[in-house]
Amino acid sequence: MSDGPINIRALTAGTRVVLVSGAEAEIVSNPNDGVWIFARYVSAPDAPALVGQEEMIFAQDVADVRQ
Amino acid sequence: MATNGMSGYRSGLVDLATGQISREIFVNDEIYAQEQERVFARSWLFVGHESQIANPGDFFVSRMGEESVILCRDRAGEVHVFLNSCRHRGMKVCRYDDGNTTVFTCPYHGWSFGTDGALVGVPYFREAYHSELDKTKWGLVEVAQLARYKGTVWANWDSSAPPFLEYLGEFRRFLDLILDGWDGREGQAELLGGVQKWLIPCNWKFPAENFSGDSYHNISHRSVDLVGVGPSGKSRRDYGELNVARKLHVAIPDRGHQTITYLLPKDHLPQPSYQNNPEVAAYFRHCEEERRKRPGPNTRLIGAPGEIFPNVALLPRQPRTLAVWHPKNAHQTEVWRFFFVDRDAPQTVKNFLRDYYIRYSGPAGMTEQDDMENWNYAHAASRGVIARRHPYTYEMGLGHAVEDYEYEGYRVPGRVIDITQIQSSEEPMRNLYGRWAQFMEADSWDELMTWRRNTPHAGIAAK
Numbered sequence: 001m002s003d004g005p006i007n008i009r010a011l012t013a014g015t016r017v018v019l020v021s022g023a024e025a026e027i028v029s030n031p032n033d034g035v036w037i038f039a040r041y042v043s044a045p046d047a048p049a050l051v052g053q054e055e056m057i058f059a060q061d062v063a064d065v066r067q
Numbered sequence: 068m069a070t071n072g073m074s075g076y077r078s079g080l081v082d083l084a085t086g087q088i089s090r091e092i093f094v095n096d097e098i099y100a101q102e103q104e105r106v107f108a109r110s111w112l113f114v115g116h117e118s119q120i121a122n123p124g125d126f127f128v129s130r131m132g133e134e135s136v137i138l139c140r141d142r143a144g145e146v147h148v149f150l151n152s153c154r155h156r157g158m159k160v161c162r163y164d165d166g167n168t169t170v171f172t173c174p175y176h177g178w179s180f181g182t183d184g185a186l187v188g189v190p191y192f193r194e195a196y197h198s199e200l201d202k203t204k205w206g207l208v209e210v211a212q213l214a215r216y217k218g219t220v221w222a223n224w225d226s227s228a229p230p231f232l233e234y235l236g237e238f239r240r241f242l243d244l245i246l247d248g249w250d251g252r253e254g255q256a257e258l259l260g261g262v263q264k265w266l267i268p269c270n271w272k273f274p275a276e277n278f279s280g281d282s283y284h285n286i287s288h289r290s291v292d293l294v295g296v297g298p299s300g301k302s303r304r305d306y307g308e309l310n311v312a313r314k315l316h317v318a319i320p321d322r323g324h325q326t327i328t329y330l331l332p333k334d335h336l337p338q339p340s341y342q343n344n345p346e347v348a349a350y351f352r353h354c355e356e357e358r359r360k361r362p363g364p365n366t367r368l369i370g371a372p373g374e375i376f377p378n379v380a381l382l383p384r385q386p387r388t389l390a391v392w393h394p395k396n397a398h399q400t401e402v403w404r405f406f407f408v409d410r411d412a413p414q415t416v417k418n419f420l421r422d423y424y425i426r427y428s429g430p431a432g433m434t435e436q437d438d439m440e441n442w443n444y445a446h447a448a449s450r451g452v453i454a455r456r457h458p459y460t461y462e463m464g465l466g467h468a469v470e471d472y473e474y475e476g477y478r479v480p481g482r483v484i485d486i487t488q489i490q491s492s493e494e495p496m497r498n499l500y501g502r503w504a505q506f507m508e509a510d511s512w513d514e515l516m517t518w519r520r521n522t523p524h525a526g527i528a529a530k
Contacts, residue, residue: 029169031169031170031172033168033170033172033179035172035179035188036170036177056179056187056188058177058190058191059177060190
């Protein structure tokens with residue numbers, strides 16, 4: 001978990017992020033509005049059906065960035 | 068016509084039988100509020116030009132009446148006009164003048180909309196809304212009708228309004244004068260540079276009236292004529308052709324559009340123009356020669372100031388611009404001026420025209436400054452309780468218009484007054500305010516489409 005809020009505008013396509021739900025997603029594109037990113041789920045322990053799906057991810061749902 | 072103590076609009080404030088119009092229609096806050104609903108929410112309004120949104124995702128934030136709208140091209144290439152207001156709590160979803168985007172995201176709570184207007188992002192949709200919100204019901208509000216005409220984009224909030232070209236009626240040929248190429252080819256206009264925007268402390272109808280065809284106020288521009296800002300270094304325009312043409316006031320009575328226009332004699336040859344630059348002069352001479360070879364109604368017409376009801380002003384020739392008088396409140400107007408050139412013109416010509424346009428029009432343009440000063444002080448001097456008791460007169464040329472005007476085989480549509488010798492009339496203004504009063508009084512478009520009832524002068528004009 002990151003120490004503070006993450007500036008999602010700085011995240012580029014291909015970056016993997018960890019969500020507050022514990023799911024992990026890979027960024028597909030970034031509209032650079034600071035509010036949303038388009039990402040594809042690579043894991044989702046609470047909702048396995050999401051894996052492989054592309055969704056808009058809300059900035060406050062992003063808990064960390066995979067290094 | 069004492070009107071103090073009145074509240075909103077009432078029949079009789081526009082009295083076309085006597086040619087008198089109450090100052091209340093310009094300065095009364097309640098009338099202003101009523102005309103937002105009855106005029107601007109029902110009329111076709113100019114939104115922008117397709118060249119401003121050439122690529123998918125391009126957007127241009129425009130206005131319709133007081134309201135901010137987004138003109139955009141979605142990812143599939145379709146053109147839309149949306150109300151720039153989030154469906155959740157109303158915040159503007161776009162606060163830029165123009166750009167390219169994949170989504171319009173509200174900065175308040177984060178709702179996000181695609182360029183097709185669909186609601187695509189709702190924070191905590193699964194958690195807080197329990198996936199129960201029907202996103203399909205909460206997309207951006209889209210205009211009821213949209214029309215694209217020779218590159219221009221127009222929109223209307225009223226689904227019962229007639230199609231745009233029917234709304235234009237016979238006035239279409241005068242709009243073509245600005246949108247077609249100088250050589251007569253269809254739809255060759257492109258925007259030059261950005262849009263100039265500024266505020267004037269006056270009611271929007273002052274500039275609308277002026278551009279309807281006020282040929283009486285030329286004395287205001289005497290200093291500009293003396294300076295010689297024109298493209299040949301004399302006066303403010305080239306007058307070679309204008310001086311041999313018939314100068315006409317043309318009013319389309321059942322539509323509310325009107326203009327000054329010049330009608331050339333048959334077989335007239337081009338006159339020298341744009342003499343400040345030989346290359347530019349040669350370009351326009353070539354275009355004029357090409358134009359005369361083309362069939363159609365416009366080959367003998369020269370455009371001049373005109374107005375498409377309610378708030379779009381045309382200046383098709385020198386300079387070639389289109390202005391929108393956006394109402395801000397009863398006492399303030401936001402002007403947006405768009406400048407046009409031929410798409411295929413050499414860069415030298417475009418640069419020359421840019422310099423000329425800036426000298427003439429816009430907040431720093433010398434001619435436009437003259438006009439703004441008049442509208443500013445006329446409005447301010449009409450707001451007082453004593454001033455409001457005294458109407459303006461629009462009697463000039465009352466009863467002198469004809470409906471079958473013809474000159475050397477060219478029949479001009481609408482009601483016409485030939486002002487070549489008499490200098491001026493106020494037929495265009497009477498036409499504007501007659502139509503305005505019809506809008507203020509009619510409850511539906513059925514009442515406003517007088518031409519469909521085959522009674523072109525029904526309504527206020529007959530009262």
